[in-house]
Amino acid sequence: MARGSSTNSTRTIAVALHGIEPATFERCAVIRDWLCDHGIDRVTLLVIPARDLHPVGERAPEMVEWLRERRGYGDSIAQHGFQHVPGRRGSTRVHGQRAGEFVGLDSAETRAAVSAGWRVLKLAGIEPEGFVAPAYAYTAALRETLSQRFRWWASLTRVHRISAPAPVSATSAREPLVPAWSLAARGPFSRLLSPTLVRAGAMLPTSNLRIDLHPADLRHPRHMMALEWVLQRTEARVPITYAELAGVEPSLLSRPQPLATNKAGGSDLTPLAPA
Secondary structure, three states: OOOOOOOOOOOEEEEEEEEEOOOOHHHHHHHHHHHHHOOOOOOEEEEOOOOOOOOHHHHOHHHHHHHHHHHHOOOEEEEOOOOOOOOOOOOOEEOOEEOOOOOOOOHHHHHHHHHHHHHHHHHOOOOOOEEEOHHHOOOHHHHHHHOOOOOEEEOOOOEEEOOOOOOOOOOOOOOOOOOEEEOOOOOHHHHHHHHHHHHHHHOOOOOEEEEEEOHHHHHOHHHHHHHHHHHHOOOOOEEEOHHHHOOOOOOOOOOOOOOOOOOOOOOOOOOOOOO
């Protein structure tokens, strides 16, 4: 049975690794190796094109090479904003976090930021298939822009397929409801509860399960223990990417190769002490 096919007998798990940039590369590589050790051979990698306005291709060629290698093994690459910084205007909070990068930008500014990020990744040889907004904060201008560059985009509750040349709909519910479960939280009380919530979400009787990981999770032993618990109890699920979850053919991916240990990190997962 093909990966990503949606049937009652197929249960899947789609893991996304957020916030990949030069400063987090080492931690992301360690987490990715750890996922390989747990049988997760498909992951969606969310790459920040220019965190400090320096293109990733110039700032971290070793990270770019790693991303190309991971795509060769079957991972999917998505653009994660442009700089991944909060919007300049307004103080709106989204999902309990500071407003996302595109909140407060007009249509022209949104198009410029999205296009600049896409060009940075394409020039580096890692053209993205999809898009995930920082903090899952989407505006009307951002949704309209996505259909010009990408094949899918992910909100907090769904992964949406883009059918060009039709514009991205703000209210489309054709895609199944697949909420993302994450350990990312603001404040000590939220961090205390998040492992329990992720465990509970993983046990729901749903066909598709989405798990969001962040580089900061590696600093919290309770987070990693919760993830270990989830992966051990979801071994029967088939790992897929967000592209496959959206029903998009992975034309940008080469034929997957056997799992391999990445050069940037070992397979042992040891939580890092806070900086």
